[in-house]
Amino acid sequence: MRKKTIEDYVELVFDLQKNKKRVHTNDIASALNINPASVTEIFQKLNEASYVNYEKYTGVTLTKKGRKVAIATKKKHDALKEFLMLLGCEKKTAEVDACEMEHILHPSTMDIVLKFVEVVKQCKVTPFWLERLKEYVRTGELPKCPSELAEICLKYSKTKNKKNIL
Amino acid sequence: MRKKTIEDYVELVFDLQKNKKRVHTNDIASALNINPASVTEIFQKLNEASYVNYEKYTGVTLTKKGRKVAIATKKKHDALKEFLMLLGCEKKTAEVDACEMEHILHPSTMDIVLKFVEVVKQCKVTPFWLERLKEYVRTGELPKCPSELAEICLKYSKTKNKKNIL
DNA sequence: AATATAATTTAGGTATACCTAAAAATCTAT
DNA sequence: ATAGATTTTTAGGTATACCTAAATTATATT
Numbered sequence: 001m002r003k004k005t006i007e008d009y010v011e012l013v014f015d016l017q018k019n020k021k022r023v024h025t026n027d028i029a030s031a032l033n034i035n036p037a038s039v040t041e042i043f044q045k046l047n048e049a050s051y052v053n054y055e056k057y058t059g060v061t062l063t064k065k066g067r068k069v070a071i072a073t074k075k076k077h078d079a080l081k082e083f084l085m086l087l088g089c090e091k092k093t094a095e096v097d098a099c100e101m102e103h104i105l106h107p108s109t110m111d112i113v114l115k116f117v118e119v120v121k122q123c124k125v126t127p128f129w130l131e132r133l134k135e136y137v138r139t140g141e142l143p144k145c146p147s148e149l150a151e152i153c154l155k156y157s158k159t160k161n162k163k164n165i166l
Numbered sequence: 167m168r169k170k171t172i173e174d175y176v177e178l179v180f181d182l183q184k185n186k187k188r189v190h191t192n193d194i195a196s197a198l199n200i201n202p203a204s205v206t207e208i209f210q211k212l213n214e215a216s217y218v219n220y221e222k223y224t225g226v227t228l229t230k231k232g233r234k235v236a237i238a239t240k241k242k243h244d245a246l247k248e249f250l251m252l253l254g255c256e257k258k259t260a261e262v263d264a265c266e267m268e269h270i271l272h273p274s275t276m277d278i279v280l281k282f283v284e285v286v287k288q289c290k291v292t293p294f295w296l297e298r299l300k301e302y303v304r305t306g307e308l309p310k311c312p313s314e315l316a317e318i319c320l321k322y323s324k325t326k327n328k329k330n331i332l
Numbered sequence: 333a334a335t336a337t338a339a340t341t342t343a344g345g346t347a348t349a350c351c352t353a354a355a356a357a358t359c360t361a362t
Numbered sequence: 363a364t365a366g367a368t369t370t371t372t373a374g375g376t377a378t379a380c381c382t383a384a385a386t387t388a389t390a391t392t
Contacts, residue, residue, distance in 0.1 A: 223358065
């Protein structure tokens with residue numbers, strides 16, 4: 001698996017901190033299936049960089065900086081997951097892929113994803129083109145685009161060069 | 167930067183092999199800004215795993231297996247790049263992000279991306295909803311959806327629950 | 333409060349992906 | 363064909379993200 005980033009750890013601390021005040025090495029160790037001794041090292045590093053307040057033998061809490069990073073990362077994660085699910089990904093796959101993508105995408109790409117989700121979600125009915133894509137993914141057969149829909153789309157398109165359209 | 171995968175190396179060998187029969191340590195080293203000595207190690211590893219035929223001092227060529235992986239990776243890369251550009255990413259950003267995504271996405275997600283590109287590309291005019299998204303990304307203002315378009319979309323939507331629509 | 337149990341840290345180890353410097357092989361120009 | 367320049371490899375080093383085993387500290391039971 002990919003090397004874990006600071007964001008990964010901070011986000012995990014954030015999640016675990018909801019149930020208990022302080023997050024202990026064991027919490028992280030069992031969540032990530034690594035040795036508690038390794039988590040001690042991670043805590044020391046996160047502490048160095050001021051993402052957590054670390055006190056020997058008593059675990060960590062997030063600092064303001066850490067919380068900020070965690071929330072930002074979660075936001076990205078949720079948007080990406082929703083984005084993938086809108087496109088037809090299964091929930092589980094979307095979860096996993098979002099977790100990878102949240103660390104690598106350029107901010108401007110992330111912005112597009114956010115806006116994509118926003119725009120599609122403010123449509124209270126699944127847009128036709130999305131249904132069409134999903135059906136294609138599901139069945140392997142791309143449904144025809146009704147000609148009256150195509151014509152209207154063409155009419156409102158700015159880059160006019162009449163052909164078929166979603 | 168992310169740890170380079172076997173796919174990264176194999177793809178690069180594939181690209182470099184177009185101009186010259188054999189790919190040498192120096193070719194990879196200067197492409198990736200790493201030391202030629204490191205490339206020797208990489209060549210040995212790729213050779214072990216049968217992605218390349220490696221002969222000391224004379225560089226490598228791809229094996230059948232290596233070529234297969236390279237082509238599959240390139241296909242993913244190109245589809246992802248196009249996908250991102252269709253959504254409004256700049257070419258350079260799309261290139262970089264595609265390069266990261268190609269290694270991490272679940273095959274089923276990759277399939278959706280491929281189909282997305284295919285569906286949008288067979289529209290010979292940019293679909294209205296995509297133009298709308300792009301304008302939103304560019305300007306921060308989401309254009310209104312013309313009511314006659316919304317109505318038609320609603321008519322053809324399968325999950326009926328009338329509201330505004332792309 | 334003392335002690336047994338559990339959690340945490342320390343110390344030292346492994347694997348890997350890079351590095352540098354020097355040795356070895358290959359290429360080039362005469 | 364060979365000397366000099368270039369490329370490649372080898373040998374040994376660094377950094378890091380993990381590990382195990384043993385030592386230390388905290389917690390829980392009586």
